[in-house]
Amino acid sequence: MLKDRIYYKDAYRQTFTSRILHTGTDEQGRPYAVLDNTAFYPTGGGQPHDTGTIDGIAVTDVEEFDGEIRHFLESALHSKDEVEGLIDWERRFDHMQQHAGQHILTAAFVELFGFPTISFHLGKGLVSIDLDVENISQQQLTAAENLANQIILENRPIETTFITEDELKNYNLRKQPSVTDEIRLVIIPEFDYNGCGGTHPDSTSEIGLLKIISTEKQKRKVRVQFACGNRILQQLHRKHEELSAASKLLSAPEDGIATAIEKLLESNRIAEKALVDAKENLLTYEAKELLAEQTDSIVKATFTHRTVQELQQLARLLVGEGNDSVIALLAAENEDKLQFVAARGVSATASMKMVSATVLPTINGKGGGNDTFVQGGGEKTISVVDLANLMESSILN
Incomplete structure (x- = not known):
């Protein structure tokens, strides 16, 4: 059953032992192993798979096929009954932060403006949600970001539970689940109730902070790109490096770069006019x-x-x-x-x-x-x- 999988029972579990049910090779020649239970999360629901090792062999991909989870490996496992798995914790916790942040930001847009999220993507650098609206203002973005960070800082619990289809009526869900068997809910009490199969931390404070980075139009929809937790630091470091480099090139202090660029653009316009x-x-x-x-x-x-x-x-x-x-x-x-x-x-x-x-x-x-x-x-x-x-x-x- 889904609820018995290790990554659902304990998202913080980093090591585990398991028995090999069978091994094989897919059509692309990739060796894989199927275990009787696993802490490796397979790709699904907008969240990428975990990586790590099984008996020291790197796990490069994890996918679910017809109810079985295949762990794709750099090389084939030697036949034996029991193996030890090790999760890449930095990657796992990053995904937990980003996915939980997505729940909160999505709920914030619904709570404030009734803007539903129609898709979610957890990329390597940024996370994105597509809102079912044609336009969005900077004031609306700021309000949603502020509400999301308020919920994060309140250190609310993030609860998970498995329910049946008959029990759905007891919950005020943001949208109807896409499955009917073993429905898993992720709940932030008095704020968000949502069907989800991803991994999340136990409390909102573990997300750290949430920052909206940019927006873009996508076929009459608005894509909002954001980052949570440690990714905000990565974004800050990258932007600081770019800002420092620009400051040196322009011979201007960092807080005067915009003015320096305006002067440079004006000089360029004058030069272009003279050239014409x-x-x-x-x-x-x-x-x-x-x-x-x-x-x-x-x-x-x-x-x-x-x-x-x-x-x-x-x-x-x-x-x-x-x-x-x-x-x-x-x-x-x-x-x-x-x-x-x-x-x-x-x-x-x-x-x-x-x-x-x-x-x-x-x-x-x-x-x-x-x-x-x-x-x-x-x-x-x-x-x-x-x-x-x-x-x-x-x-x-």
Whole structure:
């Protein structure tokens, strides 16, 4: 029976002895052992499995198959009647803290705002719950976090019991259990009553503290990520290291980093604006030089490592005000690709669609535009000079 399993009878049990019922190898070639009882918690209900050793051999995974718990091992066990198991207590207690914290935070959102939790995930760094709401405010997050920590600090007992389906009516459960046989309840008196098969500490104070770290939208739901107990210290250490590194890079005290970043961003915006202005001036000068070299109405030029955005801007300058009859044919070679832009002034009559219709099949490319302006790109099947010549021949023929 479930209630006889060691991890349910005593979640604090770190060592145990048990008999081997049978051993085997799964389809992936992983050796496993099935024992007559175990303190190893198998993956389930959002909580990861325990790790540890059995007779000194590392337990890498624990899963339940058709009512039997398989302990997957780094190597096969030698046949003998009785073995000794050792639980990785640091991992087990961390899971106990996080899972109990999830119960409390979930209950806090229900108690304060009626927000139900629809899923729970206990990850390596953070724990998350998905709330069945589309939006949540910072004030609501703070209120739920404060209530959760109040319950934790009150050192309330965390009780567990097995009941039958007929006994469910005696408890005000947060949601209906997903099982009908051997229903296990986890109870924080006068706050939360919930069906759960995970491991938890005996009192809320053992959770330590709970801190909401972040939220994100998940398909019209809100995912709340948080940490409890020792994980808060880990988060604090990591953030402190990042803050110290940023402080050194910015030559600013830690409490002045936000101001230093604002100044840096403003300087960056000014520099970017100056760079854009400089590029525009250079393109304007380049357009004037190309027009000065013009011997007829066509301005043809080739480039290396030129973005299509620069080609577009240069083409518009070439056919702009005062250059009504000009046709600009620009081609660029960028690594293994060819790109082109063709534009005409308002008094030119040639259709730029003829350019793309001629060029694109040759370079296996794609493009678009209209009679006055087209652009496109494709494979480097010909040289950039041949591309420009092909563009010119398409409007001269």
